Amino acid sequence: MSASLSLPVPDTAELSGSEGSGVAIPCPPARLEAATAEPFWLRLTLTAVALGFMTLFLFVPLATVFFEAFRKGFEVYLAAITEDDALSAIRLTLTAALISVPLNLIFGVAAAWAIAKFDFRGKNLLLTLIDLPFSVSPVVSGLIYVLVFGLQGWLGEFLGDHDLKVIFAVPGIVLATVFVTFPFVARELIPLMQAQGSEQEEAAVVLGASGWQVFWRVTLPNIKWALLYGVILCNARAFGEFGAVSVVSGHIRGQTNTLPLHIETLYNEYQFAAAFAVASLLAGLALVTLGLKALVELRVKAELRTAAANP
Amino acid sequence: MLFSRTLLKRHSVLPGFDLALGFTLLYLSLIVLLPLSAAFLKTASAGWEHIWASVSSPRVVASYQLTFGASLAAATLNALFGLIITWVLVRYPFPGKRLVDALVDLPFALPTAVAGIALTAIYADNGVIGQWLPFKVSFTPLGVFVAMVFIGLPFVVRTLQPVLEDINHELEEAAATLGATRWQTFRLVILPALLPALLTGFALAFARALGEYGSIIFIAGNMPMVSEITPLLIITKLEQYDVTGATAIAVVMLLIAFVLLLGINLLQAWARRRQGLAEGSDR
Numbered sequence: 001m002s003a004s005l006s007l008p009v010p011d012t013a014e015l016s017g018s019e020g021s022g023v024a025i026p027c028p029p030a031r032l033e034a035a036t037a038e039p040f041w042l043r044l045t046l047t048a049v050a051l052g053f054m055t056l057f058l059f060v061p062l063a064t065v066f067f068e069a070f071r072k073g074f075e076v077y078l079a080a081i082t083e084d085d086a087l088s089a090i091r092l093t094l095t096a097a098l099i100s101v102p103l104n105l106i107f108g109v110a111a112a113w114a115i116a117k118f119d120f121r122g123k124n125l126l127l128t129l130i131d132l133p134f135s136v137s138p139v140v141s142g143l144i145y146v147l148v149f150g151l152q153g154w155l156g157e158f159l160g161d162h163d164l165k166v167i168f169a170v171p172g173i174v175l176a177t178v179f180v181t182f183p184f185v186a187r188e189l190i191p192l193m194q195a196q197g198s199e200q201e202e203a204a205v206v207l208g209a210s211g212w213q214v215f216w217r218v219t220l221p222n223i224k225w226a227l228l229y230g231v232i233l234c235n236a237r238a239f240g241e242f243g244a245v246s247v248v249s250g251h252i253r254g255q256t257n258t259l260p261l262h263i264e265t266l267y268n269e270y271q272f273a274a275a276f277a278v279a280s281l282l283a284g285l286a287l288v289t290l291g292l293k294a295l296v297e298l299r300v301k302a303e304l305r306t307a308a309a310n311p
Numbered sequence: 312m313l314f315s316r317t318l319l320k321r322h323s324v325l326p327g328f329d330l331a332l333g334f335t336l337l338y339l340s341l342i343v344l345l346p347l348s349a350a351f352l353k354t355a356s357a358g359w360e361h362i363w364a365s366v367s368s369p370r371v372v373a374s375y376q377l378t379f380g381a382s383l384a385a386a387t388l389n390a391l392f393g394l395i396i397t398w399v400l401v402r403y404p405f406p407g408k409r410l411v412d413a414l415v416d417l418p419f420a421l422p423t424a425v426a427g428i429a430l431t432a433i434y435a436d437n438g439v440i441g442q443w444l445p446f447k448v449s450f451t452p453l454g455v456f457v458a459m460v461f462i463g464l465p466f467v468v469r470t471l472q473p474v475l476e477d478i479n480h481e482l483e484e485a486a487a488t489l490g491a492t493r494w495q496t497f498r499l500v501i502l503p504a505l506l507p508a509l510l511t512g513f514a515l516a517f518a519r520a521l522g523e524y525g526s527i528i529f530i531a532g533n534m535p536m537v538s539e540i541t542p543l544l545i546i547t548k549l550e551q552y553d554v555t556g557a558t559a560i561a562v563v564m565l566l567i568a569f570v571l572l573l574g575i576n577l578l579q580a581w582a583r584r585r586q587g588l589a590e591g592s593d594r
Binding site: 035147 | 464554
C-alpha cells in the first residue's frame with residue numbers, strides 16, 4: 001500500500017477522464033485516491049438517494065408511530081396503556097418472552113457446544129435444521145401447533161380428556177413464540193465458537209478442570225457478548241411476534257391477547273390513537289433493542305477478531 | 312454414550328458431547344421437527360381431491376400471483392436500493408453515520424404489527440405521504456409491495472456490508488492504473504465480487520416477503536382476488552374450520568420455503584468461495 005503510494009503515477013486521475021477533475025484536491029497522494037473514488041457530484045447524489053430511501057421507508061414509519069400515539073394528547077395516551085386489557089397484554093407478552101428466551105438460550109448454548117467443539121457426522125444437516133424456523137412463514141408456524149394440540153390435532157383428544165388447553169390459551173402462545181425465536185441465540189454462538197476453536201477448553205481439561213468449570217470459567221467469558229447479542233435479538237422477536245401467535249391465540253381480550261394482538265384489536269375497532277399508543281411501547285422497545293444491538297455488536301466483532309487472530 | 316460412539320469422527324478430550332447433542336436433538340425434534348411433520352402427515356392423510364381443490368381454487372391462485380409478484384418486485388427494489396445504501400454506508404463519511412447504520416435494522420426490531428399500522432397511516436389518502444400521491448397505496452396491491460419493501464431492506468444491506476468492507480482496494484487501484492473508468496471498475500471488478508452476496512440478500516428478502524403476514528394485512532385491504540396474500544388465506548380457512556385446506560396451502564408454502572432455503576445455502580457457499588478467493592489473493 002505504502003509502496004504504491006510512493007510510485008510516480010500522478011496521471012492516474014487523468015486516465016479516468018473527467019472524473020478526477022470533479023474533486024479539487026491539492027496534494028498528490030489524495031489525487032491518487034481520486035482515481036479510485038467517485039466524483040463529488042456522484043457521491044452527493046448516492047448519499048442523498050440512500051438517505052432519502054431510508055427516511056421514506058424507515059424513519060417516517062417510526063416517527064409516525066410516536067406522532068399518532070400522542071396526537072390526541074397525553075391523557076388519551078396514558079389511558080390507553082394503563083387500561084386493564086393493555087396491562088394484561090403486557091403481562092402475557094412478558095410471560096411468553098420470559099419463558100421462550102431462557103429456553104432458547106439453553107438450547108443455543110447446547111447446540112453451539114456440540115457443533116463448534118466436536119467433529120461429527122450430520123453436522124451440516126443439523127445446522128440447516130436449526131435455521132428452519134426462520135424460513136417458515138409465521139402463519140404456518142402457528143398452524144403446525146394447531147395440528148398437534150388443536151381439537152382435531154394429534155393430542156387434541158388426550159388434552160380434552162384431561163381438561164388441558166394449549167391452543168387458544170397461554171401455552172400455545174408460549175410454544176409459538178419459542179418456535180419463531182428458536183434459532184437466534186444458536187446462530188450467533190455457533191460461528192463465534194467455531195472461530196474460537198477448542199484449544200483453551202482442552203488445556204483446561206488437561207489441567208484437571210471439570211466440564212462445568214471449563215464452561216463457566218473458559219467458554220462463557222469468551223462468548224458472553226455474542227450470547228447477549230443473541231438474547232437481545234431473541235427478546236425483540238418474542239415481544240413482537242404477530243402471525244404465529246395470532247393463529248394460536250384466539251384473540252380473547254384480556255386473556256390471550258399479546259401486545260401486538262392487542263394493537264390489532266384496537267385498530268380493528270377504529271381506536272387508532274389507543275392502537276398507536278400501545279404500538280409506541282413496542283416501538284420504544286425496538287429503539288432500545290437497536291441501541292443495545294449497536295453497542296454489543298462492537299464487542300462481538302472484537303470477540304471474533306480475537307478468535308481470528310489466535311486460531 | 313450413544314452419540315459419541317456412532318457419530319463422532321474424531322475423539323475429543325472435551326466432555327459434554329452426548330448431553331449437548333442429545334438435548335439439541337430432543338429440543339429440535341419437539342419444537343420444530345414433530346410439529347412441522349404434522350403438516351405433511353395431515354396433508355398426506357387427507358383426500359387428494361380436497362387438497363387439490365384447496366390449493367388450486369381461483370382465489371388461492373390469485374393470492375399466489377399477488378404474493379409472488381409483490382415479493383419479487385419488493386426484493387428487486389431492495390437489491391437496488393440496498394446496494395446504494397450499503398455503498399454509501401461503507402465508503403462515504405457523513406455526520407450521523409452510526410445512527411443511520413443502526414436504523415437499517417429497524418425492520419428486524421420493530422414488530423410487524425406496529426410497522427403495519429404505521430405504513431397504513433402514512434399511505435392512506437390523508438396520510439403524510441399518501442396525500443401527495445396521485446394513486447392509492449393503502450388497501451391496494453401496491454400497499455402489499457410497500458410493506459414487503461420495508462421488511463426486506465435489512466437483509467440486502469446486512470448481507471452485502473461485510474463483503475463490500477472486505478473488497479481488496481488494491482484491485483480497484485490496479486483497474487484505475489490500467490485505465491479503467493470508475494464505472495468500468497465498478498461493473499467489471501466490484502460488482503462481480505459483490506454478486507453472490509447481492510443475490511443472497513435478494514433471495515433472503517424474497518423469502519421473508521413471501522411468508523410475511525403482520526405488516527401486510529393492515530395495509531393490504533384484503534380484498535379477495537385483488538389484495539389477499541397467501542398466508543392470510545391459511546387463516547381464513549382455519550377460521551372456517553377447514554383445517555385440511557389450510558394445511559394444504561401451508562404445505563405448498565413450506566415446500567417453496569424449503570426450495571428457497573436450499574437455494575440460499577448454495578448461494579452462500581458460492582459467496583464464501585468467492586470471498587475466500589478474494590482474501591487468498593490479498594495475502
